Amino acid sequence: MSMNTTNCAYATEQLLEVKNITKSFGNTVVLDDFSYKFERGVYVLSEPSGAGKTTLLRILCGLEVTDSGTVLKAPDTKTVMMFQEDRLLENLSVMANIMLAIQLHSKEQKQSARERIKEALCEVGLEGTENKPVSELSGGQKRRVALLRTLFADADILLFDEPLKGLDEALKQQVIASVKPFIESKIVIWVTHTPEEVKLLGSYTALQL
Amino acid sequence: MAHNPHIKDSISARGSAEKGAASADFSVEKNDQAQSAGQTQGAGRVQGKPTVRKVASSWGARLGALVFWLVVWQIAAVVINQDIVLTSPIQTIQTLFSLAQLREFWVSIGLSLLRIFAGGALAFTVGSLLAFLSFKYKLIKILFEPLISTIKSIPVASFVILLLIWVRTPYLSISISFLMALPIIYIAVLEGLLSTDQQLIEMADVYQIHGWQRIKAIYLSQLMPSLKTATSLAMGFCWKSGIAAEVIGLPAFSIGEHLYNAKVYLDTPALFAWTLVVIVMSALGEKIVMRLVSWAAARLEKSCS
Numbered sequence: 001m002s003m004n005t006t007n008c009a010y011a012t013e014q015l016l017e018v019k020n021i022t023k024s025f026g027n028t029v030v031l032d033d034f035s036y037k038f039e040r041g042v043y044v045l046s047e048p049s050g051a052g053k054t055t056l057l058r059i060l061c062g063l064e065v066t067d068s069g070t071v072l073k074a075p076d077t078k079t080v081m082m083f084q085e086d087r088l089l090e091n092l093s094v095m096a097n098i099m100l101a102i103q104l105h106s107k108e109q110k111q112s113a114r115e116r117i118k119e120a121l122c123e124v125g126l127e128g129t130e131n132k133p134v135s136e137l138s139g140g141q142k143r144r145v146a147l148l149r150t151l152f153a154d155a156d157i158l159l160f161d162e163p164l165k166g167l168d169e170a171l172k173q174q175v176i177a178s179v180k181p182f183i184e185s186k187i188v189i190w191v192t193h194t195p196e197e198v199k200l201l202g203s204y205t206a207l208q209l
Numbered sequence: 210m211a212h213n214p215h216i217k218d219s220i221s222a223r224g225s226a227e228k229g230a231a232s233a234d235f236s237v238e239k240n241d242q243a244q245s246a247g248q249t250q251g252a253g254r255v256q257g258k259p260t261v262r263k264v265a266s267s268w269g270a271r272l273g274a275l276v277f278w279l280v281v282w283q284i285a286a287v288v289i290n291q292d293i294v295l296t297s298p299i300q301t302i303q304t305l306f307s308l309a310q311l312r313e314f315w316v317s318i319g320l321s322l323l324r325i326f327a328g329g330a331l332a333f334t335v336g337s338l339l340a341f342l343s344f345k346y347k348l349i350k351i352l353f354e355p356l357i358s359t360i361k362s363i364p365v366a367s368f369v370i371l372l373l374i375w376v377r378t379p380y381l382s383i384s385i386s387f388l389m390a391l392p393i394i395y396i397a398v399l400e401g402l403l404s405t406d407q408q409l410i411e412m413a414d415v416y417q418i419h420g421w422q423r424i425k426a427i428y429l430s431q432l433m434p435s436l437k438t439a440t441s442l443a444m445g446f447c448w449k450s451g452i453a454a455e456v457i458g459l460p461a462f463s464i465g466e467h468l469y470n471a472k473v474y475l476d477t478p479a480l481f482a483w484t485l486v487v488i489v490m491s492a493l494g495e496k497i498v499m500r501l502v503s504w505a506a507a508r509l510e511k512s513c514s
Binding site for chain 1: 418
C-alpha cells in the first residue's frame, strides 16, 4: 500500500489530522488545501458528487497518494474503509468474508469471533446466512455483510462510503441501531447523500471539503 | 454487540420479507426460462436443481449418440470385411477381454498411468510456482516468457527425439507430459493472477490481509475457474503426448509399447483395444484429477472461515 504522506509520530490522544492536502486528477483539482483535526466521534460528508469525498477516504486509508500536504496518524492506528462497492469474495461464505478482516490466531479467539459474528448477523437481519456463499445473497444482504466486515475489523478509524446504499429506510434504521455499539470512541467518517440516516447515529459533525 | 429483541424481531420480519421478494423474483425468472424452453411446469414447481427426468434425458441422449456411432462403426466393419483395416466394435471388446486376462495388461496400464500422472503433477507444481514467481517478480516473467513460448510451439515429435538422447526411456513419457502440460498451467495461472480484481486487492490492502491468507482468499479463489479449465486441458495433452512418447521410446511395460507391437504385427484388433484403454483411462484420469482440484478448492474456501 503506498502512502507517502502518513506520519506515525503523532500525539496519542489525537488519532488523525490532515494538513493542507491537495489532490488533482489531470486538470481537475479534487481536494484543494484541505486541513482538519479529527477527534473521536462521527463526521458526516454529504457534499455533491465529485466534491472529493471518496478521494479523501481513499487518501486516509492509504489507497491514494496526495499531491501535497500530510496525513498524520497516531502510531499503530488501524484504518479500514467500507467501499462504495461491496468488494466481497463471492465464492466464500458470509462468515469467511467477515473473518478475513479479523486478525486472530488462537482457536478460542476464532470461535468467540464466530459467535459474535453470528449474533451480529442476526441483528442486521441476516440470521442463518453465515455459511452461505456471498454469491447467493441479494444486493442489500451483501451490503450488510460488507458493513459487518468493516465493523469487525476492530479499527480505530472507520471510513464509510455510502454504507447504506440500496437499503430501504426502515432497514437503514435497524442497521444503524446495531452499528452504534461498534463505533463508540472511534473516529468515524460517514459519506452519504442522505444525512438524515446519520442523525440516528447520535451527535455528529458535518464536514465540508 | 448489545442485543435488542425488538430490533431483531422487526429485522427478522424485514429480512424474511426481503428474502420472500427475492425468491419471488427468482421464481419469475425461472418460470420465464422454463416457458422459453417450451416446458409446461406449474407455478411454484420450478426448482433450481436439475430434475431426475432432465438428468435421465441428458444421459439418454449421450447413450443414444454413443450407440449411433457404434452402429455406424459395426456397419462400416461389416461392409469393409477386413479385420486388418477396420476391426468391429464387438471384436475390439473381445480382444480387450482376452488382454485383460494377462497380468502384463494391468501392469502396463498402471505404469503408463503412473508416468503420465507424474509428469502432469510435476507440470502443475512447477507451472504454478513459476507463474506465482513471474507474477511477483517481473524479471522472472521476462526470463521465462520466451522459454514457455518456445516449449509451447515445439512439436511433440521434436521433443521426443531430443529427449531420447537426454533421458532414459522410462523417464521419457514423464518428461514429455511435463513439457506439454507446463505452458498450459503456467499461462493459465499467470493470466488468472494478472486478471485478479484490483478492487479486491485494494480491499485486502485496507483490511491488512497478507501472506497465506491473501493468497488463499484473494488469488487462489479467483484463480480456481481458470485453473480447473487448464488442468482439464493439460490432462488431455499429458495423455496424448505421453502415449506418443511411449510409442517412440518403447519403455518396458507401457501402453505405448503394446500399441507399437500391434502396429508391427499388424494386429489391428489389439491396436483398437489398446486405443480404447487409452480413451477410458484418459476420461477416468481427468475425472479423478478434476475431483481432486474441486476438493482442494472446497477445502481452501472452508479454511478461510
